[in-house]
Amino acid sequence: MAYNIPVEATLDVIGGKWKVVIMCHLIKGEKRTSELKRLMPGITQKMLTQQLRELESDGVVNRTVFEQVPPKVVYSLTEYGWSLRPILDAMCAWGEGHIDLTSEKAVQ
Amino acid sequence: MAYNIPVEATLDVIGGKWKVVIMCHLIKGEKRTSELKRLMPGITQKMLTQQLRELESDGVVNRTVFEQVPPKVVYSLTEYGWSLRPILDAMCAWGEGHIDLTSEKAVQ
DNA sequence: AACCATAGGCACTTTTTAGTACCTACCATC
DNA sequence: GATGGTAGGTACTAAAAAGTGCCTATGGTT
Numbered sequence: 152m153a154y155n156i157p158v159e160a161t162l163d164v165i166g167g168k169w170k171v172v173i174m175c176h177l178i179k180g181e182k183r184t185s186e187l188k189r190l191m192p193g194i195t196q197k198m199l200t201q202q203l204r205e206l207e208s209d210g211v212v213n214r215t216v217f218e219q220v221p222p223k224v225v226y227s228l229t230e231y232g233w234s235l236r237p238i239l240d241a242m243c244a245w246g247e248g249h250i251d252l253t254s255e256k257a258v259q
Numbered sequence: 260m261a262y263n264i265p266v267e268a269t270l271d272v273i274g275g276k277w278k279v280v281i282m283c284h285l286i287k288g289e290k291r292t293s294e295l296k297r298l299m300p301g302i303t304q305k306m307l308t309q310q311l312r313e314l315e316s317d318g319v320v321n322r323t324v325f326e327q328v329p330p331k332v333v334y335s336l337t338e339y340g341w342s343l344r345p346i347l348d349a350m351c352a353w354g355e356g357h358i359d360l361t362s363e364k365a366v367q
Numbered sequence: 368a369a370c371c372a373t374a375g376g377c378a379c380t381t382t383t384t385a386g387t388a389c390c391t392a393c394c395a396t397c
Numbered sequence: 398g399a400t401g402g403t404a405g406g407t408a409c410t411a412a413a414a415a416g417t418g419c420c421t422a423t424g425g426t427t
């Protein structure tokens with residue numbers, strides 16, 4: 152996969168509708184599948200699983216399965232995933248600072 | 260538009276396949292349409308125009324038209340667009356630092 | 368026996384996103 | 398008079414992303 156500009160490599164990993172949101176939740180600590188679902192009311196089970204699988208195969212998140220009934224699976228950021236933290240922090244900070252302006256714009 | 264988490268506001272503005280790439284080029288200075296096309300060999304005329312229109316209506320880029328023949332249109336980041344710079348810088352830096360690892364992974 | 372919760376698989380459909388092809392207008396040059 | 402270069406527009410199609418509904422397994426509760 153050749154990139155015309157390095158930032159495309161970043162987009163390959165964090166691109167998509169839900170990955171950044173998932174990672175922003177995982178920054179605050181490991182989460183079970185059901186917790187993530189509660190934190191993201193708009194996501195479907197399928198998309199959550201799919202995005203987590205992709206993040207896992209990209210080495211960004213760890214998936215830990217506890218062999219018990221009912222099943223328990225916990226997701227957390229890997230060290231590689233933590234290297235994305237500056238990006239996630241910048242995105243979260245910008246969102247917090249500009250969410251009001253965005254709403255105003257929507258009203259105009 | 261209600262967000263479950265502020266970072267979704269950020270994704271609304273910079274989400275999409277090309278917007279971050281376009282903005283990364285505009286960071287280095289204003290560009291004409293044809294320059295952007297040359298810098299992004301993979302983008303089609305239609306997508307370039309479409310993404311620029313969206314960035315413009317989000318207040319992130321300026322579109323300056325010079326009334327001459329042949330037409331000349333120049334795009335640049337607005338002040339609001341510059342506020343996204345920490346995100347763009349972090350994404351570019353991560354891409355530069357991890358592009359090799361990504362290629363290795365693709366080879367495995 | 369029926370039902371719950373968990374974590375997900377799978378087939379199918381819909382929606383969104385992106386690509387192709389062809390169109391405009393202007394003036395200059397060949 | 399045809400062609401080139403610029404900056405698009407538009408209709409149609411293809412591909413990717415996302416959503417829906419129904420399925421599994423297990424053991425405990427009602």
